[in-house]
Amino acid sequence: MLGASFVGVGVAVLFAVGPARFLGSNPIGPLALARAGFVETPGDRTCRTWGPVGSRWSELDTFGQIVGVVAVEEREYYEVSRCDELSVRRVSGRKGAGVFVDAHARYQAPPVSPWQPGQDTRAALEALARAHQREIQNLDAALHVPFEQRVLFFEWSATGERYAVVGGQSLIVLLYQRGRWEITYEQKPKTMRSFDESYKVLVVTDMNGDRRPEIVVHRKEERGEWYGDFTLSLGSDGVWKEIASGIFGSTA
Secondary structure, eight states: OOSOEEETTTEEEOOOOSOEEEEETTTBEEEEEEETTEEEOOOTTHHHHSSOTTOEEEEEOTTSOEEEEEEEEEEEEETTTTEEEEEEEEEEEOOOSSEEEETTSOOOOOSEEOOOOOHHHHHHHHHHHHHHHTTSEESOTTOOOOHHHHEEEEEETTTTEEEEEEOBSSEEEEEEETTEEEEEEEEOOTTSEEOTTSEEEEEEEOSSSSSSOEEEEEEEETTTTEEEEEEEEEOTTSOEEEEOOOOOOOOO
């Protein structure tokens, strides 16, 4: 039988070879296509062809481990985007981070693990992030998400590199080396208006098997009028590239 089975917690045993399709959530729809060492934006019409009713998708946790399997239960057409919004039901395992990979795809859990910096290192990171986000207008000052809930620390064991990804009013990816933080990617809202839930890190994984990380982020614009997921992919040149999601339906 094609698909992924489980050894221990979320370790995938793979049976099929080919491109890997990824779905984002809220609403569920095409997120990214990984093939031949590249990560690409899905084509415009994949929202009508990916995820037929009954198809199975493996759900990932924050660090790219497979923790459950869902099946597409329903497709609802959304006239504005002319795309389908998918509804799923859990088949096995537990809820993850809301990012899914085709259960028939060749996917391997990434070489990543959490890490926790010391108090001084953490304080330096928070001060740096605050300085970079201070100029952004906060549209909902009453909504406060503590810093520890807006930051994800991870170590990429293939290289030994240690990262922090800070969300909230903007998105900042930082590398910790030689005792200091270095910003390697930063995305601020185009209007310079947002709030503490505008950017949220969902998953760190390796979509295309090149042993370099991808980061999946959920983004809300303005007060949440538009929302969806996108992917950052680290290239061989050390530069993060944004991979836009495909077109999908709406939860409105």
